[in-house]
Amino acid sequence: MISAKPAHIAMFSIAAHGHVNPSIEVIRELVARGHRVSYAIPAPFAQKIAETGATPVIWNSTLPADDEPEAWGTELIDHLEPFLADAVQALPQLAAAFEGDEPDLVLHDVTSYPARVLAHRWGVPAVSLSPNLVAWTGYEEEVGEPMTAELRATERGRAYYARFRAWLDENGIEEDSDPFVGRPRRSIVLIPRALQPHADRVDASVHTFVGACQGDRSASQGIWERPAAAAGKKVLLVSLGSTFTKQPAFYRACAEAFGDLPDWHVVLQIGKFTDEAELGALPANVEVHRWVPQLDILRQADAFITHAGAGGSQEGLATATPMVAVPQAVDQFGNADMLQGLGVARHLPMEQADARTLREAVLALVGDPQVAARAEAIRAQMATEGGTRQAADLIEAELAARP
DSSP states (O other): OOOOOOOEEEEEOOSOHHHHHHHHHHHHHHHHTTOEEEEEEOGGGHHHHHTTTOEEEEOOOOSOOTTOGGGGOSSHHHHHHHHHHHHHHHHHHHHHHTTTOOOSEEEEOTTOHHHHHHHHHHTOOEEEEESSOOOOTTHIIIIIHHHHHHHHTSHHHHHHHHHHHHHHHHTTOOSOHHHHHHOOSSEEEOSOGGGSTTGGGSOTTTEEEOOOOOOOOHHHHOOOOOOGGGTTOEEEEEEOOSSSOOOHHHHHHHHHHHTTOTTEEEEEEOOSSSOGGGGOSOOTTEEEESOOOHHHHHTTOSEEEEOOOHHHHHHHHHTTOOEEEOOOSTTHHHHHHHHHHTTSEEEOOGGGOOHHHHHHHHHHHHTOHHHHHHHHHHHHHHTTSOHHHHHHHHHHHHHHTOO
């Protein structure tokens, strides 16, 4: 552990489970070490933040909420414009909230553009807490520039980049918008190195992988107790996360796939957008919940059907649970490919995820001893990455390095 004098640390994120949850245990650890942490977050997540011991700093966001996935649109520009618009309107709110109580260090999610502007304004270090993959050497040439070239050729795309440039100029930032978003000064990566594409080409002087930052979640999430009827049976967890969960046909297919297998028990998480009545009559070996203590179940599970979000992917790896990845959006498709490439999962497109294919995929993975061996090797490697304590040590090292 780094010995750092107690400091005021400000964390900035957006109101999305996939961006808040990865940092929760790091924030809890910093508070436990005696630091005062102010966490800038919209109101729906204030209670979750308060439970860590940090002080929620509430701001109003214009981003679509987790329960509005369709509001994000379908094109790349549909996903970019909302973050810039939100940053422009959020910056004055956040500046006012911290006036006279400026922090010694800024931590920020990759989506929190105002955080980097404020760190520049306050003259304090900024450290990114990345909940997903980071740019490797050559990323711009291989991925970024081909993608943005098409965008810059459109009137809407040119207007977006002009607005971003004007906002950066207004705030004294010389950096171009793409590196401003994707190339932080310092980054602590809250995923295992195994999930990072081209990990050997990631600049280790900027990015440090600390892997899964997991703690005891029983107080907030409860625990899962295996039903007596499931004694001795294999356990399958099915979850599509928190956002893209209005999938009653998919859930019915999962139930059908394992309903007639007497040696399996299925835990089905359906989220808040599917009515349980839409699932119809379910087999006795299928239990349904809106939310479950996912990590607790995975520690007891034999297989995991997942949307391959960053959180679920690394929890599956951390528990050496074979996965069938059925991605729904954004980075989940890349995560699914990474998991399959590691030899511990199968990437199954949603349109192919019928009962027969789901059952075949799960049984093949669980029945393959090489999958189990690879999963255990990855789990053991992840255990050496340091997790929460390593992340907090690195943050304290930044504090100690201040002039």
